[in-house]
Amino acid sequence: MGFGSIKRYLVIIPPLMWLGLFFLIPFFVVLQVSLSDPALTRPPYTAIFTWDSWFPSGYIGDFENYAFLWSDSLYWRSYANSLKIAAVGSFICLLIGYPIAYVIARANSRTRNTLLLLVILPFWTSSLLRVYALIGMYSPNGFINSSLSFFGIIDTPLQLMQTDFAVYSGIVITYLPLMILPLYSALEKLNDDLIEASSDLGAYPLATFWRVTLPLSISGIIAGSLLVFIPSVGEFVIPALLGGPDQLMIGKTLWTEFFNNRDWPVASSVAMIMLAFLVIPMMFLRNTQGLKE
């Protein structure tokens, strides 16, 4: 449109500079720190270049931290477990979210609005508090255990906290809305006539679902699954609050390296590898319509 090109750049340059400085450059800093060695200085890492006044004169960085990650199975198990938890968690969200999205999409417009609101509402409340609410349910003296023992069903409390089950519950309560919304927008576009045609032609409801509804909502399934999977991989709060001490997830491992062990170079290389794992799903997400609300 009619913006003169100089005026255009008045609009483009400020955000470009902000994001360049506070989003792009930081990754190069992380890369640099990941190639350095820990040191008892402030900040606690060595330089990777030797400097001759303003110009770098030599390179002394190395891939020692990456070699260390490779050699210690703790990190491999953290990555593998994060990917597993995120994948299974996304699938559980899909199983729970699909019927909700389906019911919302098929409801009349008044009910639909209320049902959608009920999905969006928890999304606006803090995920930390929702995860916290689960502790009140699952802890040994929490709601479930005290109810069960009140009715005499159990004698000793069930171990619900610090289990995979608790972590999956955390993923569901945190990310379920992100699964439902893209599923809903895919299912909403689905033409009722197609479903009617299928049943007119004698298909059972289940067959209609498998052969018509499900294939036509595949874009929503992909977008929703990626929106749950990607943040779940790097999740810190859920494993920290609901998982056990042996529950390895890479977000928690990075946190521990940084805050407890104060090994910034190793934490940085953990971050770089995590990014490498996530680049492909992120690219996928950009190509689906997932980000559009």
Add this chain to the structure above:
Amino acid sequence: MSKRHPFVLAMAGFGYAILYIPILIMIIYSFNSSKLVTVWAGWSTKWYGELLSNGQLAQAAWISLTVAFWAATIGIIFGTMIGYALARFRRFKGKLLLNGMSTAPIVMPEVVTGLSLLLLFISMESLIGWPAGRGLTTVIIAHATFCMAFVAVVVQGRLSDFDVSIEEAAMDLGARQPYIFFTITLPIIMPAIIAGWLLAFTLSFDDLVIASFVSGPGSSTLPIVIFSKVRLGVTPEINALATIIVAVVAVGVIAANWLALRSEAPKQTDESE
């Protein structure tokens, strides 16, 4: 027929129950007069009283509100610029870069964002002496960065929906571009900007991980304080605090939804095509 299959309805009900039951139980227990979470000792509002007299939580809440206000405000200014540039400027140098950098913060793992910004702030401090230490400023900068990404998505979506011919008509009538933006475009996309501000405010107010990396000793936000308490287990005070936050959010979201529904009816008529 298959529209209202009882099994599907039951599954959907189950899903809603999963989302709401933990929150409802937390709300009920916030009115429990016993300090022990297990024992129900009758209704009481004493934890709300304790909450009001807890100076640490009050200070953290104030810090979080300040951070969220500024982060969301910077977020809508830059986010609107990004959304406008991406939706309206056909081709420009750096469009791909701007597009990529404005969507990536949304999907970036929080631990990575937090770590990378902290390392940047520390490097900048040793290079140019700013920012001196970590505090409110660094948390606001960190939050504003992901806030503008979310606002850009919302604004861009709204801009690509609305009729460009209104802007073109004004241009044909001789109006200059900044004038058109402030008198026509901005009022039309205002609901999206307000929604973006509220979304950004909420995201900033809720953030624990990024703030943990970039905050300093005197700038612990509410989630940081809550997290440090919650790690030790369930406390009735946090139940009360969470109940207040949930109530405020619920009222806000329902009110916003009601307003949006009311304003939607007349709008449909002038959107031909």
